[in-house]
Amino acid sequence: MPGPAKPPTILVFDSGLGGLSVFREIARARPDASFVYAADDAGFPYGDLSEHALVARVGEVMDLLIDAVRPDLVVIACNTASTAALPSLRARHAMPFVGTVPAVKPACAASRSRRVSILATPGTVRRDYTSELVRAFADGCTVDLVPSPRLAALAEAVLSGQSVDDGEIAAEIAPCFVSQGGRATDTVVLACTHYPLIADRLARLALWPVAWIDPAPAIARRVVSLIGPAPQDLAEPEPVRLVSTGRPLEPGRIGAIIARPVAAPDLLATPPVLVS
Ligand code: DGL
Numbered sequence: 001m002p003g004p005a006k007p008p009t010i011l012v013f014d015s016g017l018g019g020l021s022v023f024r025e026i027a028r029a030r031p032d033a034s035f036v037y038a039a040d041d042a043g044f045p046y047g048d049l050s051e052h053a054l055v056a057r058v059g060e061v062m063d064l065l066i067d068a069v070r071p072d073l074v075v076i077a078c079n080t081a082s083t084a085a086l087p088s089l090r091a092r093h094a095m096p097f098v099g100t101v102p103a104v105k106p107a108c109a110a111s112r113s114r115r116v117s118i119l120a121t122p123g124t125v126r127r128d129y130t131s132e133l134v135r136a137f138a139d140g141c142t143v144d145l146v147p148s149p150r151l152a153a154l155a156e157a158v159l160s161g162q163s164v165d166d167g168e169i170a171a172e173i174a175p176c177f178v179s180q181g182g183r184a185t186d187t188v189v190l191a192c193t194h195y196p197l198i199a200d201r202l203a204r205l206a207l208w209p210v211a212w213i214d215p216a217p218a219i220a221r222r223v224v225s226l227i228g229p230a231p232q233d234l235a236e237p238e239p240v241r242l243v244s245t246g247r248p249l250e251p252g253r254i255g256a257i258i259a260r261p262v263a264a265p266d267l268l269a270t271p272p273v274l275v276s
Contacts, residue, residue, distance in 0.1 A: 007238075008227050009034045011071035013062070015046040017159045017249075018152060018194030019077030020257050022100060025220035026075060027237075027260060032230045035240045036069050037254070042246035043273050045152055046080040047121025047192070053274040054123065058085040059092065061245065061270055066093055068243075068268065073227055075219065076100060079191050080121045083129040096226050102130055102191035103215040105137035110211060113186040114141045117176035120191035122147040130191075144185065148172045148192070155194035158201070161253065169198070170205040177207035189213045197257070239263040245270045 010033045012023045023037055040046075040061050046054055058081045066074070075098045076082045076089070082099035089097050102124065107116045116138075124130055125147040134143045151172040154164050176188050188210050190196050196214040203212065240258065242249040242265040251262045 005231070007032045007034050008072040009036065009069065010073050010075065010223070011036045011038060011065060011069050012075045012077050013038045013040070013065065013081075014078040014193055015040050015044040015081065016152070016156050016194065017254070017257070018155065018192060018197065019075075020159075020254065021193050021196040021214065022075060022077035022216045022219050024258055025216040026223050027240075027258060029220040029224050030227070030230050031237055032234050034238050036065075036071065036243060037240055037249075038065050038069075038243040038268070039249060040245045040270070042244075042270055044156070044246070045121065046078060047123040047149070047152055049123060049273070051084050051123070051127070054081065055085045055088055056274050059088055061268070062089055062093070064268055064270060065243065066095075069241075071095060073098065073223065075223065077193050077219075079193065080123045083124050083127040098219060098222050098226065100193060100215055100219055102133055103189050103213045103218065104133040104143065105139075106218070107187045107189045107211075107213045108137055108139040108141040108143070110213070111141050111187040113183045115144070115178060115180075115183045115185045116141050116187045116189065117144045117146050117178065117185050118189045118191050119146045119148055119151070119173065119176050119195065120189075121152055122149055124191055142183070144176070144178055146175045152192050152194040155198045158198050159253070159257065160250075166201070166205055169201055173202060173205060174207060177210075184208065185210060187211045187213060190215075237261065242266065243268050
């Protein structure tokens with residue numbers, strides 16, 4: 001009789017720690033999988049890179065990671081990278097890629113005031129991919145695209161244990177709150193994976209209560225639809241492998257965020273980031 005199927009290897013990728021918000025949901029859905037979490041912190045922040053530089057960077061780093069990890073499935077847990085680089089990644093590699101893109105459709109379907117903000121990095125806001133999502137799924141809502149130049153870096157600082165003033169976070173999210181013609185924003189899409197990791201601060205600093213839309217549960221469902229659900233009999237999960245390109249990731253901090261055992265971190269040597 002054949003033994004139990006080998007658990008899939010899933011590579012979860014972001015420019016920094018933000019992808020951990022997506023990782024948590026995937027690990028809940030497939031706790032048996034063998035996970036690698038990779039952060040291209042030498043390229044952070046992706047939100048400042050041109051589309052050309054970003055596609056080149058993500059392509060290069062992903063070639064190296066795929067060679068080293070041999071994943072069965074890759075999750076690009078980064079809106080900024082997904083909205084630019086998914087087509088070229090899918091064209092270059094055979095395994096399935098699951099992207100993370102602004103959750104315009106569920107947000108607009110849920111909004112009662114019909115006014116929705118998309119909070120994202122400047123790169124994601126600029127992307128044709130994002131305008132196309134708004135055109136296709138606004139469903140009659142007014143959609144405000146809100147570029148945040150600093151919120152991903154502020155979240156990264158909070159997650160690394162630094163203290164960040166409320167005022168700095170409040171200034172980044174204030175433009176999401178629009179009240180015009182008797183209609184006020186009631187739904188904000190967290191269109192950068194870093195933001196759900198500081199959701200408590202965002203809710204506390206909101207100008208009024210809104211629904212915050214985090215795409216992570218939908219991404220986990222997509223992963224399960226591609227590779228199937230977890231088996232009934234679960235073995236002890238393997239420690240998550242951590243890879244970064246700048247500084248070694250801190251296993252203690254990451255283990256606390258994802259509530260899973262993590263292995264000693266690895267560094268991946270990568271070429272310099274293109275500047276134009
Ligand atoms: N976490 C990334 C995203 O979802 C962005 C952070 C960055 O600018 O690198 O868009």
